[in-house]
Amino acid sequence: MALVFYTNPMSRGRIARWMLEEVGATYETKVLAYGPEMKSPEYLALNPMGKVPAIVHDGQVVTEAAAICTYLAFAFPEAGLAPEPDERADFFRWLFLAAGPGEQAVTNTSFGFALPDDPQARGRSGYGSLDTVADALAAMLAYGRPFVCGARFTAADVYVGAQIQWGMQFGTLPERPGFADYAKRLASRPAAMRANDLDNALMPEEG
Template identity: 55%
Template sequence: MASELIFYTNPMSRGRIVRWMLEEVGHPYRTEIVEYGPQMKSPPYSDINPMGKVPALRHGDAVVTETAAICAYLADAFPGAGLAPAPQSPARAAWYRWLFFGAGPLEAAITNKACGFEASEEKSRMLGYGSFASVMDTLEKAVSASDYLAGDTFSAADVYVGSQVAWGLRYGTMETRPAFERYWGRLKDRPAAIRAARIDDDLLVKTRPA
């Protein structure tokens, strides 16, 4: 597809994950900064995402929201970047598994813990992730099994889950385990990750109220 990529984001959002993904893809894109408050909740942006949240992506007539979905879409839309394993392969199965694990159990467990919510053992069966401890144990096994989540090759799953690990370690919202530190250590020096962080850090300075 040759259509223009338009990236709607705010440097203080999960859009930083998509920025990294876009830098890995390497296709030109245009950034639209959406301010928190009335702009994010009102047209024209609410026509892009009625939830009034960022990030979002427009690619020609296609609109994608939800960070993990955007990462998956970009990997498929730009296969030359090599960010998605071959369809119907074991690596592709792992790719789907850990993208959805990151968007579901991992995100929910970290958010609930940060908000001070902890279900009783009996009610934990009602939660999609069970318990925070089980999520951390599962993630530890995943990042210890191989260098990357979908095998020996870096992929969009590592952009998404790796970003969550980085934030969790930095802000203390997830447990500091050697396996997590080693995993992030394999990702943090990627040129695209460094470029993306620099772009958003610069935007953060420019958009911060005086």
């Protein structure tokens, strides 16, 4: 099966790259520049949002980093990164929290969007506050739980873990107990290191 990966090293494509390395897939990388290249008719035919990442796997198009992680987990079951039946609740719960309310809270806060100081309005936002999101993620890791689904690393850790790692790196997520140890566990994975090296090699030279 042919697998093509559209990305930019300064994007959420890093999450998809990590997942591709975790499943051990053979893939072709196509780096798209921000601006006209991502908005070209050819690419918009694949992803009308005009952004990366995206993959085309045997003719099937998948966009959105969380969706790509989930799709690849099921497309390559031999990698063992899809949830077992008793892991599905945690898998989907925390993956969708990070991709929905979590990303929304981080993005809104980074742009200085302040929610009204009213409980009803905050409830309508879907996340309430950035601190609420951080507290929820910390609760996920409470009691020494090493990964999203418990004792075993899954595709959910690629996405949720990337959000926590980036939040710590760029200061966009409040610190909470467990975050640093979790991020360290994930960063030590061989696939994560390979993916990071591949994307770093694509970064534009400074100066």
